[in-house]
Amino acid sequence: MTVVFWICAPLMVLGALGLVLFRKAVHSALSMALTMVCLAVLYASLSAPFLFAVQIIVYTGAVLMMFLFVLMLVGVDTPDSIVETIKGQRVLAALGALGLLGLMVFSIGGAVTAPATTTAAAEAAAGGNVEGVAELLFGRYVWVFELTSALLITAAVGAMIFAHAQRTKPKLGQKERADERMKAYAASGTHPGSLPNSGVFATSNSIATPALLPDGSIAEESVSRTLTERGVQLDSAQLKQITADAFAAAERVGDEEDEEL
């Protein structure tokens, strides 16, 4: 018990400090996982195997995974701002924490003098730790247990309401979209079909290459507006030149071979 405590306790304190001090929330979550696993081991050393299992399943399994999921949802790479909105908040917080620590340490110091009774007797009376906890849970605390189920259902319903997003506009189906295109065609003559796709030249088939119309001009619609505005649209005249050069070179080689024959 002593050995387990002195291995786990420093790790837990380190994990807790990491949780508070790491700039990135993912690192905080991982160091919290370390603390939780060590806490489970301490439960086992305090002869509470049921809580050991529950701690690992509920905290490292469910709660931390949910924290990580939400971190992925809201963006992993957003570091905390270090701007103090309240002046001297950090110093005051540290002073307050020190005061709290002193208060609690002095109230605990010397509070426990008798040697530990240990739960061995209670467990032996019930026939085991899990049996003993179950006897209390479904005996003396059965009403609290029922209330817990009500709490869990309420929390689940609440989370569903939070996650529910109300639609502000009706969803557009295929028919509505087709009708809209035909209306636009009737009103302004916009072509109702699909847009022309990007051009293919001998040296490039990228989506940034515009398609050419029969008269050699560029089909504006064939390249995404975003690419055009970003200035990455490839110059079709230049590409045509490269192709023409390549063909000219090939023909010259062909001519030379003809001469050699």
Next chain:
Amino acid sequence: MIDHYLYLAVILFVIGALGVMIRRNALVAFMSVELMLNAANLALVAFAFQHGKLDGQVASFFVMVVAAAEVVVGLGIIVSIYKTRRSTSVDNANLLNR
């Protein structure tokens, strides 16, 4: 021996309180609250061991259940705030302040 566990619980609780006070990221502040709950759990289990009764372990179990429900609702609130404000900083949730 048990007083060592209690001191550890106190240290974890204070670190958690410090985290709630100084961190601006709502998620990290929330994790610090979880740490405080777990510190209280450790004290409960340690006292159960000291007094030789299993009631402390049952209380600790209930704290875990309540903490799980709290995480569900709290993370739901954080996600819905993020949806409208594009930020998880607790400084940005100031609609009631105006």
